[in-house]
Amino acid sequence: MTKEKKSLIKKVNSKLTQSQINRIISLSIILVVVASVIGISSSVFFQKKPDGFSELSLLMYNDLTENFEANNYPTQIYSYENVSVYFMVKNFENSVKYYQLQIKVVELTQNVSSQQPISAISSFFLYPNDTFEKILSPATNVEKKETGLFAGDYIWEPTELVLYVNSEVLSKLTNPNSFKIVFELWEFNTEKENFQYTGVFTFLELD
């Protein structure tokens, strides 16, 4: 068999398989149609939610306006006079959250990070025998746009905290003349079955 004959057979064979190729093309078109229908329906039914966040605020109560405001924070605290501050938490995450607020006293030079909570070695709890915990619903899209609200299913309403210094507190500090009160927000992790640091914090520097 010459080379030309062989090439002719090849050409004929390729034409014979053309119908099979057509079938494959038709099948692949059908598959593309089905996949696109599934893709569109899944994008409708399984919409990815945007990332949310938790908000922690420290407020002061103004007796004149009878309202809470983020202003006039205390700068000094005395052993004979307690100071009241209010904390508020808002759940702008997209799911239910079980929050815990931890109040720690640290040296003024102590750095506060959103990556790691303050360690037990370098701090101590202001309220060792009390816990501040609350389960909150997530805010709806309408609620996310609202501002200046202090009550709602997604809000941990302003809660009073009496800050104090006594001999016990002062004895734990290297420099008792100035210190920092740190408010850390923690949330319950259902998989690990314990509270985990959210990275959300605020603090007051006091003399």
Next chain:
Amino acid sequence: MKRYQKFILILCVFGITTVLHNQIPIAQSQAEQEASVAIQEADEKLTYVLELLEEISNYDEDIRNLILQADDARQLIKDAKDNYASSNFTISYQKATEAILQLDSIIGEIDSKIQSKTQNKIIIFSLVGVLAGLGAIMFSFLFISKIYPWYEKKKIEEYSKLEISYNNSKGDVK
């Protein structure tokens, strides 16, 4: 005889006092254990409720009410723990049991909600599947009846334009 009666009476009083004295710590220890078990159960149920609530995609009014109830149960558990720490085991047990009942009711309501939503999802996905199948069948039908014959016709037309020339000197087809 009267002397003996007095002696027996004193012995009885002593015996009863001893029994009572021994029974009180046993009862207290039992109450402590019951309270501890109840608190642990309540804690586990609260975690389970949170797991169920996290699975929910749409937090409607009913679910938000359930979250408020879950927070009430959390407060009851906290009260139970506080009372346990103060050695008020009976109150602690009562609070923990109340929390368990409340959490059981929440679990029941969430389960029924999830079940009805799952059924709705099954119906919707079945409809989408059937429609996709129908679409695919219709497209195949259209392809087989219209597009493919047209393509074949065009192909034959193109082939008909080809010319076959024979080279007699060699006997091969070109």
